Amino acid sequence: MKRVAITDVAAAAGVSRSTVSNYLNRPEILSPSARGRIARAIDELGFVPSDAARKISSGDTSTIGYVALEFTNPFSGLIADAIERRAIETGRTVMIGNSAGSTARQLEYLALFERKRVSGIIIATLDEIEPHLAAMRSRGTPSVVTGRRPLTAEQASVSAGDAEGGYLAARHLLEIGRRRLAFVGGPFSVQQVSERFDGASRAVREFPGASLSVLRADDRTMSAGFAAGVEMATRGDQLPDGVFAVNDLVGLGVVRGLTSFGVEVPRDVAVIGFDGDDIAAVAAIPLSTISTPGEAIGETAFDLLLHELGDTGRSFDSRQQVVAPRLIVRASTSGSDAPEPDIDQLARPTSL
Known part of the structure; x- marks a missing residue:
């Protein structure tokens, strides 16, 4: 079946595509008549709005990306579980990728997450990819490195001793x-x-x-x-x-x-x-x-990323955190x- 698009809804309701977009994002600016026609068209066509598209258009996303190192190691699973648990607690979602220790796959996932406009990224890396993360940070996507000490004071990190x-x-x-x-x-x-x-x-x-x-x-x-x-x-x-x-x-x-x-x-x-x-x-x-408790690393990495995003729920006196062994x-x-x-x-x- 062909997926119903926003243009289909606009045609059925007799309005412009931007009017449908306003209905999805700012319905209060539309007249009751326009809202009613669009609502009926959505119901009749079975249109499912794209949550990601709406958030991207408004410049707001509650999704973060996590690039795991190697899911063959249960330790990675503990970190991922802690990150997802904290995401649920704060009303966010997590996109997860497994690099399997491959630098090429790490970079592919970072590019994918940036295209998806995630708000920030947590990455477990074996390689020195901080210049790449710095470039992403300059474009508005902060990151937290887990499992290793950073090369620069600007890179947020959570490492084991x-x-x-x-x-x-x-x-x-x-x-x-x-x-x-x-x-x-x-x-x-x-x-x-x-x-x-x-x-x-x-x-x-x-x-x-x-x-x-x-x-x-x-x-x-x-x-x-x-x-x-x-x-x-x-x-x-x-x-x-x-x-x-x-x-x-x-x-x-x-x-x-x-x-x-x-x-x-x-x-x-x-x-x-x-x-x-x-x-x-x-x-x-x-x-x-x-x-080196994976739960503590995952929770700290998530909270540190929120801190990088300007969330004041938990304060940190340093961008570099260490979980003692x-x-x-x-x-x-x-x-x-x-x-x-x-x-x-x-x-x-x-x-x-």
Whole structure:
């Protein structure tokens, strides 16, 4: 069926297209007779007004765009859910795109959202696309970057304390007596990966005789972690006694790869991840992790974007916000499930 257009309504009502537009946006300026004819034409034709078109024409939109990094990671879902929940609470809607870690797809979604005239954009990015975001900002579309520190003070952001989290992870392994550590992750061109490794390296330097090797797992998936675990379990040289995985998915894969070849976790190798995914808590061997609450990142990113748009509902003293990481010890490093910290002890976002 052919979609009924505004010109069809105008013809049926015997008025101009602009008069129908006024009826949809400013009906009070029309006469009762004109409003009645247009209302009957809309009812008879089954015309459905374009909400997006009306908002664009008035220069007002309640829609924001969110570009997720990789929905294969449950952490992205936690952030997206928090953003959508805050949008519903404030009478807004969210358009979501998944870049799957592709710079080209990130740029495609940014262009699409700008064409759709979203009021602002939240984007989780691995790449340095701030010049592109700055250009969009100059054209009237503000943005908030999640998951990494910005390059400039003008770019709003919500990031996790990646270097501090890496330090906490390695420090935990070292404090339980592990000295031959391995970092599983990549690529190091990604800010989050390099900072987590740098934090772990700092902790290792504080313990004489400790070492930190690297196994690349650039996909950051469970299958990549499994392959790394198999490699460690089957190679001829010395097995590490502690593993810091770049995220929980990789960590779960490492545990599975190690145990598939008879390596006991944590007796032989203690393993810790990063993110705080729920799936890590219910694995066969619950995974110790560095938690950076996705809900807090998503909520803060949304509220910070509203602040950039001039909404005074929540004040911020800085455009750069940091969600502090915390250590959660589970069976993969302790040998038994340790109780998690009380929920009231969750770290709150802080400014850089």
